[in-house]
Amino acid sequence: MHWLAELRIRTKLTLITVLICTIALLLASAIIITYDNYAYRTQKAEEISAQAGILAAGMIASLEFDDRKSAQEYLNPLATNPEIVAAAVYASNGSLFADYSRPGRKPPPSSAEPRGQRFEKNEFIVFWPVQQGQRQIGSVYLRASTEPVAIRITRYGGITLLTMIVSLLITLPIAMRLHYAIANPVYARSLIEASLDPLIIINPEGKITDVNEATIKMTGISRAELIGTDFSDYFTEPEKARTVYQQVFAQKSVTDYPLTIRHLDGKLTDVLYNASVYKDEHDNVLGVFAAARDVTVQKQAEQEIRQRTVELQAANRELEAFSYSVSHDLRAPLRSIDGFSQALLEDYAAKLDDQGKDYLQRIRAATQRMGHLIDDMLALARVTRAEMQYEVVDLSALAADVLSELQKNEPGRKIDWHIRPGLGVSGDIRLLRMVLVNLLGNAWKYTARQPQPRIEFDAQHNADGTLEFFVRDNGAGFDMTYADKLFGVFQRLHTAAEFPGTGVGLAIVQRIIHRHGGQVRGVGMPDQGATFYFTLPV
Amino acid sequence: MMRVSQLVFSVACMAHVPAAHAQIDAYAVKAAFLYKFGLFVEWPESAFSSPDSPVNLCIVGEDPFGKSLDAVVAGAQVNGRNVVVRRLQTVGRNPSCHILYAGGSEEQSKSQIIETVRGSNVLTVSDGRLSGADSGIINFVIADKRIRFDIDDEAAAQNKVVISSKLLNLALNVKRRTPKEER
Secondary structure, eight states, rough: OOOHHSOOHHHHHHHHHHHHHHHHHHHHHHHEEEEEEEEHHHHHHHHHHHHHHHHHHHHHHHHHHOOOHHHHHHGGGGGTTTTTTEEEEEEEEEEEEEEEOOOOOOOOOOOOOOOOEOOOSSSEEEEEEEETTTTEEEEEEEEEOOOHHHHHHHHHHHHHHHEEEEEEHHHHHHHHHHHHHHHHHHHHHHHHHHHHEEEEEEESSSEEEEEOOHHHHHHOOOOHTTTTTGGGGGOOOOHHHHHHHHHHHSSSSEEEEEEEEEEETTTTEEEEEEEEEEOTTTTTTTEEEEEEEHHHHHHHHHHHHHHHHHHHHHHHHHHHHHHHHHHHHHHHHHHHHHHHHHHHHHHHHSSSSSHHHHHHHHHHHHHHHHHHHHHHHHHHHHHHOOOOOOEEEEEHHHHHHHHHHHHHTTTTOOOOOEEEOEEEEOHHHHHHHHHHHHHHHHHHHHTTSSSOOOEEEEEEEESSOOOOEEEEEEOOOOOOGGGTTTTTOOOOEEEEEEEESOSSSSHHHHHHHHTOOOOEEEEEETTEEEEEEOOOOO | OHHHHHHHHHHHHHHSSSSSHHHHHHHHHHHHHHHHHGGGGOOGGGOOTTOOOOOOEEEEESSSSSSHHHHTTTOOOOEEEEEEEEEOOOOOOSSSSSSEEEEESSSSOOOHHHHHHHTTOOOEEESOOOOOGGSSSSEEEEEEEEEEEEEHHHHHTTTTTTEEEHHHHHSSEEEEGGGGOOO
């Protein structure tokens, strides 16, 4: 039955019509044949029996007076009835008295049988008693040919077939036309009504020809009132609405076109229109089929997100301003502590013993460290606050510049570094320089204990096609378990004693990359080196 | 004279029916016929005194049938009436007979018997070819070694006896009643 499901509704209905017609006709034929056969047999039996009765009455005298000749004379005229193939008269003792049979036909039996009648091989046989008063003085035998059932069935079959062909020829075109009228609208209507989105069908003049229930709900106007009116009447911007369907006729379809539907009670619904033309069997454009997607909820959500973003940005700016001013204001007292500690060491050196000098040295180291922390905090704040100035930046050249500087500061270190030339992006050169300073600086720092240090700056294409830059070293690396802490402010995976630093560098890197709309991630293993990947708009 | 004629008849019968007992069989058949004629004959109502009075089958003079006739008639009916055999020596006019077999005797010959009852409502039966008008309404003859009969329907009409066409059809010769005689 799988193939049946794939047929068109019209074809199915037509098949059903043919099937029902055929079944009805076959059934009718079967009933007619059965009834006709019954009627034919009954009639034939009555006819032949009546003839046997007449024959029997005529035979009385012949039998009574044992006159075979007259009996024979009675039988002979049966030749005029072509149906009678054999006849006989039997005496009261059952012996054959006189007989007749058509040439070539089986003669009657030689002895009588009791009264009775039967059909036998397309023949009807009857034995009829000859009676004189209450006395049976003999019997009559008649055998008549009947039309074979097969011939009758064949004839009726032919009539049935002919009737079937004629009735199908007449009913099929009518049925198909009716099926088209019934099946098409029912199916199409159920599909249109099944849609939760308002659906509108527009003719080339921009008039509405059909709508679904969802449209009625969204406009508050009845179907009858909508049909025939102008499509653009129901939007806050009729001009824009008119443009849409003109655009559909011109371009065959339009997607996600924003419009606002006005309900009769004034309620507005933001929708996105998806519309395309529909055609008849000959590819002629009949009109536009437009579906509106209610985006009120999405719009509200968007609005909410936008507002929250604004609020968040304001809060962030306040926080940054606060931390900038705090950091800045902390520097002054710190400078005093360091300055007066230095003055004590220099001016009162003679009065201080070694332990006192050591204490003062420690105070100075701590204040200087705090100074660095404050500097980094300020740098981080500046990164966030700074205005972005986009230009084309040659990252390869920038990386080479940064590494040369690092080499200059520590000429004693021998590092094997590789830079892929010509890697260019669009971005703020000052900020991008900070990114490379921090990433390459980290690589430089964490390869300090590596006998054969190696630093790479390169780029690769990801699975999704985006270009990803990376800085790779074979230094101390890190445990991936703490990867989420890498970019946090003041978060460090190594102690300051192992490797100096404040834990702000990678936080700065992340902020800069994010500000450029890119992503950054780190991959590493303890003592196996680390790789930092970042993407930037090219 | 009568005996001679009877002898002649017997000889004639012998000539047609080979065995001696065949003659007895022939009379048995005739006895049956005698009764059966009644089945195909209608008498006027006046021939019977009451609706259930019997049909009288009279043998007048010589009786060639004997017991075989009594055997045939025993329990038999004609149109709902019983059949009674009466054996008479002679008859007069209007005898109470419906079927009359003219056996004949010295006192009353066959011809005289038939002549006597002419006009009465009697179906007369004679045996052997008598001269002309002397034979009964039905007269037994032998044809093709079988017992057959001739019918004088005109004589039947004179006696107001109606013979069924079924019977007439079986007769070897029929003397049709003249149209004048018909109603």
